[in-house]
Amino acid sequence: MQLFVDTAKLSEIREAMGWGVVDGITTNPSLLRAAVEGEGSRSLEEHVREICRLAGKGRPVSLEVMGLKAEEMVEEARILHRKFNPVARNVVIKIPVCTSTGEGGEEEGIKALRELARLRIPTNATLVMTPEQALLAAKAGARYVSPFAGRIDDLVRSRLGIPFGKYDYFDFSLLRRLAERRLEEIAGRGGGLGELYQDAEVRALADPGGNQGILSGVELVRSTVKILRYYRFRTKVIASSLRHPRQVREVAEAGADIATVPFQVLKAMLRHPKTEEGVRLFTQDAEKAGYRELFG
Missing domain, CATH: 1.10.287 (Helix Hairpins)
Structure with missing residues (x-):
């Protein structure tokens, strides 16, 4: 399974890329705004260019459109792709699978995905909350679909009256x-x-x-993977909105092609109290045994 880092902070991207295990980057307007303001970038455009450069060729960078109508999204996608893809040939356009706010227009995202597939601009269908949405996006030609596991966990817990924090495991x-x-x-x-x-x-x-019938975000990912694999779609599943290391393990077991995680979750995947205890004990024993002599 590939790992993407879900951030727009250049400092986090540099560190994550330095680990040698990150395969791509996902962003959204909220992450970009916070990163540009927090890191004092000269401009949003320069910030996005640097993200693409840091990711490098072969590591996708998802950039999102703003429009709600198909023609608007297609035009914005063409602009983003034309402007930023030359940096490292790695730009993927995020298109909401459904842009309706409850007053019609449900099909606009699917229409945009279909047109961009015709134009051979790679897309990531975002805000996927049901396997049915993922199926439609795959049929429309999306290169990636992003089921939002964490958002579904939030929904289920809220409806059941279960109190939770954003990064609590469900x-x-x-x-x-x-x-x-x-x-x-x-x-x-x-x-x-x-x-x-x-x-x-x-x-x-x-x-x-x-x-x-979807009890959790992980079940959403599992069902999406099952459907797309059964019908042999080329669309890859990006398990998104992950807030806990255990979720990463579970979506890997569910067969997700990719998991995109905040940098803090990526770091948390390495931590375990017994690992830390073992490092302390081995270090102490090595010092007592004069182990450093071996490196002289």
């Missing part, structure tokens, strides 16, 4: 076990299948969080 397997146990208790009371099927609590337990 143990969806525990939630499933609890729901199954509760269903067994209800079924044990007796009653016909039809009656149980219509029971409000049973219906709620069958779909905790009321999210079309």
